[in-house]
Amino acid sequence: MPYRVVSFTMAQVRQGALGFQRQLSAVLREHAEIKVYSVSPFDLDERRRFKDRFGGDIVYFLNDAACQECERLGLNLQFLAEMSDDELPRRRTLVVGTPERGSGAALRG
DSSP: OOOOEEOOHHHHHHHHTTTTHHHHHHHHTTTTTTTTEOOOOTTHHHHHHHHHHHHEEEEEEHHHHHHHHHHTTTTOOOOEEOOGGGGGSSEEEEEEOOOOOOOEEEEEO
């Protein structure tokens, strides 16, 4: 399953760039397949690697369902790349979505 990448600087975060999370969370009941991940806050090397690669302080990975819903809601996220499951960070945190049964907050890919 492909994931699309979006990243934000801390300045963008302060200006409200993370509002898309609230909007996606609000529609989870109707669209339980939505998944948005970020790099685990506890994996500093991985965070640095993705920050260097995509240029933002915070990097998110949205699945197809999340991207489709962003489009439907009129959210103008600038996607930087598309990645496969294998390319996702090995330690990641579910930011928006319903956790899989039997998993904790940090997931291993």
